[in-house]
Amino acid sequence: MSNNIDFSERPWLDPEAEPFIRIQGLTKNFGAFTAVDSVDLDIYKGELFSLLGGSGCGKTTLLRMLAGFETPSAGRVFIDGTDMTDVPPYERPVNMMFQSYALFPHMNVEANVAYGLKRDGVAKGEIKRRVHDMLEMVELGIFSKRKPHQLSGGQRQRVALARSLVKKPKVLLLDEPLGALDKRLREQTQFELMNIQDELGVTFVVVTHDQEEAMTLSTRIAVMDEGQFVQIGTPTEIYEYPDNRFVANFIGSANMFEGRVQKRVDKNLVVNVPALKGELIVEYSAEIADGSKVWLAIRPEKMSISTTLTDTNSVNVLSGIVHDIGYLGSMSTYRIELEDKKIIDITYPNQHRPRDGKHLAEWDDKVYLKFDPSNVVLLTR
Amino acid sequence: MNEDLIAIQDEHKASFFVRLSRSLQSSWKSIVVAIPFFWLLFFFLVPFLIVLKISVAEALIASPPFSPLLDWSEDGIVMIRLVFDNFTYLWEDDLYVITYINSVKISTISTLICLLIGYPIAYGIVRSPPTTRNILLLLIILPFWTSFLLRVYAWMGLLADQGTINNFLIWLGLIEKPLRMMYSEFAVYVGIVYTYLPFMILPLYANMEKLDMTLHEAAADLGAKPTITFFSVTLPLTMPGIVAGSLLVFIPATGEFVIPDLLGGGNVLMIGRVLFNEFNSNNDWPVASAVAIALLLLLVIPMMIYQHIQGKENQP
Amino acid sequence: MLCFGFTFLYVPMVLLIVYSFNYSKIVPVWGGWSTRWYTVLFESEEVWAAITLSLKIALMNATFATMLGALAGLALVRFKSFRGRTLFGGMISAPLVMPEVITGLSLLLLFITLGQLIGWPTNRGITTITIAHITFSMAYVAVIIQSRLTGLDQSLEEAAEDLGAKPFRVLIDITLPLLAPGLLAGWLLAFTLSIDDLVIASFVSGPGANTLPMLIYSRVRLGLRPDINAMATIIIIVVAIGVCLAGWLMMRQERQRQRDMQLASGDNIKQD
Numbered sequence: 001m002s003n004n005i006d007f008s009e010r011p012w013l014d015p016e017a018e019p020f021i022r023i024q025g026l027t028k029n030f031g032a033f034t035a036v037d038s039v040d041l042d043i044y045k046g047e048l049f050s051l052l053g054g055s056g057c058g059k060t061t062l063l064r065m066l067a068g069f070e071t072p073s074a075g076r077v078f079i080d081g082t083d084m085t086d087v088p089p090y091e092r093p094v095n096m097m098f099q100s101y102a103l104f105p106h107m108n109v110e111a112n113v114a115y116g117l118k119r120d121g122v123a124k125g126e127i128k129r130r131v132h133d134m135l136e137m138v139e140l141g142i143f144s145k146r147k148p149h150q151l152s153g154g155q156r157q158r159v160a161l162a163r164s165l166v167k168k169p170k171v172l173l174l175d176e177p178l179g180a181l182d183k184r185l186r187e188q189t190q191f192e193l194m195n196i197q198d199e200l201g202v203t204f205v206v207v208t209h210d211q212e213e214a215m216t217l218s219t220r221i222a223v224m225d226e227g228q229f230v231q232i233g234t235p236t237e238i239y240e241y242p243d244n245r246f247v248a249n250f251i252g253s254a255n256m257f258e259g260r261v262q263k264r265v266d267k268n269l270v271v272n273v274p275a276l277k278g279e280l281i282v283e284y285s286a287e288i289a290d291g292s293k294v295w296l297a298i299r300p301e302k303m304s305i306s307t308t309l310t311d312t313n314s315v316n317v318l319s320g321i322v323h324d325i326g327y328l329g330s331m332s333t334y335r336i337e338l339e340d341k342k343i344i345d346i347t348y349p350n351q352h353r354p355r356d357g358k359h360l361a362e363w364d365d366k367v368y369l370k371f372d373p374s375n376v377v378l379l380t381r
Numbered sequence: 382m383n384e385d386l387i388a389i390q391d392e393h394k395a396s397f398f399v400r401l402s403r404s405l406q407s408s409w410k411s412i413v414v415a416i417p418f419f420w421l422l423f424f425f426l427v428p429f430l431i432v433l434k435i436s437v438a439e440a441l442i443a444s445p446p447f448s449p450l451l452d453w454s455e456d457g458i459v460m461i462r463l464v465f466d467n468f469t470y471l472w473e474d475d476l477y478v479i480t481y482i483n484s485v486k487i488s489t490i491s492t493l494i495c496l497l498i499g500y501p502i503a504y505g506i507v508r509s510p511p512t513t514r515n516i517l518l519l520l521i522i523l524p525f526w527t528s529f530l531l532r533v534y535a536w537m538g539l540l541a542d543q544g545t546i547n548n549f550l551i552w553l554g555l556i557e558k559p560l561r562m563m564y565s566e567f568a569v570y571v572g573i574v575y576t577y578l579p580f581m582i583l584p585l586y587a588n589m590e591k592l593d594m595t596l597h598e599a600a601a602d603l604g605a606k607p608t609i610t611f612f613s614v615t616l617p618l619t620m621p622g623i624v625a626g627s628l629l630v631f632i633p634a635t636g637e638f639v640i641p642d643l644l645g646g647g648n649v650l651m652i653g654r655v656l657f658n659e660f661n662s663n664n665d666w667p668v669a670s671a672v673a674i675a676l677l678l679l680l681v682i683p684m685m686i687y688q689h690i691q692g693k694e695n696q697p
Numbered sequence: 698m699l700c701f702g703f704t705f706l707y708v709p710m711v712l713l714i715v716y717s718f719n720y721s722k723i724v725p726v727w728g729g730w731s732t733r734w735y736t737v738l739f740e741s742e743e744v745w746a747a748i749t750l751s752l753k754i755a756l757m758n759a760t761f762a763t764m765l766g767a768l769a770g771l772a773l774v775r776f777k778s779f780r781g782r783t784l785f786g787g788m789i790s791a792p793l794v795m796p797e798v799i800t801g802l803s804l805l806l807l808f809i810t811l812g813q814l815i816g817w818p819t820n821r822g823i824t825t826i827t828i829a830h831i832t833f834s835m836a837y838v839a840v841i842i843q844s845r846l847t848g849l850d851q852s853l854e855e856a857a858e859d860l861g862a863k864p865f866r867v868l869i870d871i872t873l874p875l876l877a878p879g880l881l882a883g884w885l886l887a888f889t890l891s892i893d894d895l896v897i898a899s900f901v902s903g904p905g906a907n908t909l910p911m912l913i914y915s916r917v918r919l920g921l922r923p924d925i926n927a928m929a930t931i932i933i934i935v936v937a938i939g940v941c942l943a944g945w946l947m948m949r950q951e952r953q954r955q956r957d958m959q960l961a962s963g964d965n966i967k968q969d
Contacts, residue, residue: 069855089858102856106874115870116860150957167860409865414779417769417835421788424832428803431810498705501698509699517699519944524706526936529893530910531929534917535709538716541921543725545712578706628794636796638896643917653798657896660802670806673799684794688787 011044020045026075035061037227048204050214053224095169099176101160103148110144116167134162254297255344283374295379300347302375436670467671480650488634491573499581507589564646572640581626588622628687717926724921734923751909758830759888766838774846792836801900821903830891838883845879
């Protein structure tokens with residue numbers, strides 16, 4: 001049906017593609033607590049796949065089961081077609097980059113990177129060559145004789161990366177790879193990581209709690225909550241088409257309105273929102289029964305703000321008072337108090353310099369908010 | 382078909398080896414546990430049970446000088462003969478009761494003196510600049526590594542009738558006749574405080590070191606006078622250190638043998654010394670064992686408190 | 698208060714040293730400077746025998762207690778649950794708080810019972826003292842190892858395993874080297890505990906086997922002796938040199954660490 005689509009960039013859409021990592025009904029219980037609750041997941045070769053969630057959502061436990069540090073309570077893990085569920089960590093074709101980097105403090109950079117190759121019984125000359133090449137790639141060649149505590153955070157991160165990549169693993173697992181770096185270094189490293197992944201073609205599985213990190217890095221993201229996946233998709237899908245209220249709130253921020261479907265008008269639905277004492281119009285093509293309870297999510301940047309109402313006939317217009325302004329330079333965030341006291345947030349670019357010392361809107365101004373029906377997300381759960 | 386079979390066998394073999402190496406790994410683990418476990422079982426728990434057993438046996442003039450606990454009676458039933466006479470004897474003999482009370486009294490008072498001296502010292506060390514702090518700490522630890530016995534001996538030279546202190550005081554003309562300090566409770570107090578002081582200072586220091594000094598500034602900023610700050614902030618926060626240090630002094634001091642023996646002479650009765658004498662001089666093993674068990678009963682509560690604190694500290 | 702405290706701690710030791718150079722046979726009566734008591738001390742075969750015995754016991758004890766204590770610490774921290782863990786935990790920490798007289802008495806009774814049951818040990822001495830010392834000093838080693846292991850990042854061991862090292866290999870390559878300072882501290886502590894012990898050794902020793910503390914004790918019971926002052930002086934000086942050396946090494950390490958930290962942050966600046 002979709003033969004003309006190029007699957008090389010999106011293997012998960014190809015019904016013929018063999019998953020590289022296949023997780024089936026994987027469960028992990030710690031006593032009475034279920035950390036990972038019967039999850040299924042396919043990850044394809046060359047993907048940079050992120051597991052995203054808050055602390056205690058089970059993402060790290062899932063990663064540790066892939067590495068072999070935790071034995072699953074139920075379910076199976078396949079890597080490249082082989083059942084790895086009962087294989088100990090030291091025999092898995094998988095390497096991990098630890099959150100703390102876990103560099104051996106009593107070995108220098110070179111010995112740290114060479115450790116895995118030595119365990120595999122690789123010839124000495126080859127170890128030397130491969131360690132050298134790997135350190136050159138992460139630009140740490142001149143530091144090869146230093147001990148980990150003589151390196152800065154960013155350098156340590158690159159040693160850890162080199163150490164886990166030098167064995168050419170089939171899969172690289174990364175536990176909060178950028179978590180310990182400061183903001184500037186983090187952005188720089190993020191792109192380095194993507195380049196390396198592109199260059200080597202290794203499948204990356206990343207655990208992170210940082211949604212920006214997940215958005216920029218990943219081919220696909222699995223959002224986790226309470227040991228289960230709440231949505232799996234590309235960054236765009238996750239952000240623009242969230243599946244449920246948890247994802248809509250967890251990724252970015254969203255203004256949420258509760259309501260009931262009143263009727264369908266062509267491709268739009270009219271939704272009655274009691275909090276606004278009115279209706280909102282939403283573009284929605286799937287089947288939905290009239291009277292269904294729904295939630296409408298509108299991203300703060302998907303709205304426009306003005307102090308005057310130009311077109312009185314347009315739909316989806318809300319009015320309110322500016323309650324608070326956060327000036328961020330390139331844009332401002334406005335906190336608007338609607339007529340019935342409901343507060344909503346909107347971000348709007350500062351396209352013009354202030355005129356007469358005044359911004360687009362100031363405190364206590366009456367403003368009108370407008371958004372297109374196609375920018376509203378309708379959620380049923 | 383044939384190849385398939387071989388493949389299946391190979392797989393079987395592989396899983397067999399996997400299982401074998403797994404079981405070796407786990408047996409390696411049990412060896413790690415088993416060696417120290419059985420050592421302690423054999424050389425700590427069993428001896429203790431023997432003491433327990435002998436404490437309820439009868440004294441006999443024989444070798445060993447106690448009655449067997451397990452007797453094979455004629456019909457082959459094991460008869461356990463418990464004789465609580467030894468404990469009754471302890472209770473009825475004033476000597477033992479007085480010794481118990483005296484031991485507890487001496488170690489309690491010594492612990493308090495250690496706390497009174499040790500607390501300001503620990504506090505002083507914590508408040509001194511880092512380089513000085515390390516040197517002072519070394520100076521506290523140093524006596525601990527030297528011989529305990531010789532530190533007690535040092536006080537024999539100081540406290541004797543012809544000792545340094547008496548000679549000095551006579552030289553000053555403050556006294557004419559030497560003061561009688563050796564072989565008294567006073568000498569025992571001095572000895573215990575001197576030898577156990579580092580055990581009080583070190584836990585206190587470890588506790589105070591973690592204390593956030595800005596708390597004092599915060600208290601002062603909020604209008605608390607130094608004395609108020611001490612009683613409302615410092616003291617409650619250093620309580621764990623006080624408890625740990627006090628127990629580390631109290632427990633061994635109660636069972637102390639060397640100090641009452643060398644400095645207290647025959648005048649000071651302490652339970653450790655009585656036990657030693659009962660065993661070595663009187664050769665009454667059942668009574669010695671009963672004294673040991675009674676001593677343990679005395680210390681069981683402080684020991685459990687200490688273990689509880691230790692356990693909490695070692696939690697990962 | 699600091700001054701008073703340190704005076705209290707050190708004046709007795711200083712006097713001990715001063716009087717060791719006293720010519721007079723009666724310790725507190727000054728009879729002029731002399732080193733005669735050092736000669737007396739070293740001419741005594743009894744003293745040499747006691748020193749040799751104590752050193753032998755202390756070396757064996759330190760080595761075995763460190764091994765057993767390390768295993769115990771490892772088991773308690775790394776293996777979360779096994780049968781008898783509570784009993785094990787109790788047995789490993791009980792010797793720390795057990796009065797010496799009880800430990801000594803109970804071990805002697807064990808050795809006597811064993812002698813009657815299986816004919817071993819036939820006589821008490823170096824072996825029985827060593828066993829007794831190992832039993833109580835391994836507990837101290839276990840505590841040191843336990844606290845060191847708790848502070849160790851477990852992901853280091855996992856990283857090694859992840860890179861292909863089997864558990865035993867991880868122990869050799871990662872765990873033991875990182876535990877080395879703890880093992881050294883444990884060894885030294887066990888050595889000191891053993892060479893310092895009087896009470897337990899007195900219980901489990903037999904005729905003819907006199908450790909150094911037993912010898913000192915038998916002499917000082919009867920009063921002050923200048924040769925014991927000489928002995929004390931030697932011990933204090935050896936320990937002081939050892940502790941100062943350790944202190945100096947620690948200080949040097951600290952300075953090195955600070956230099957390393959500067960190195961690391963310096964590179965950072967260059968990078969930006």
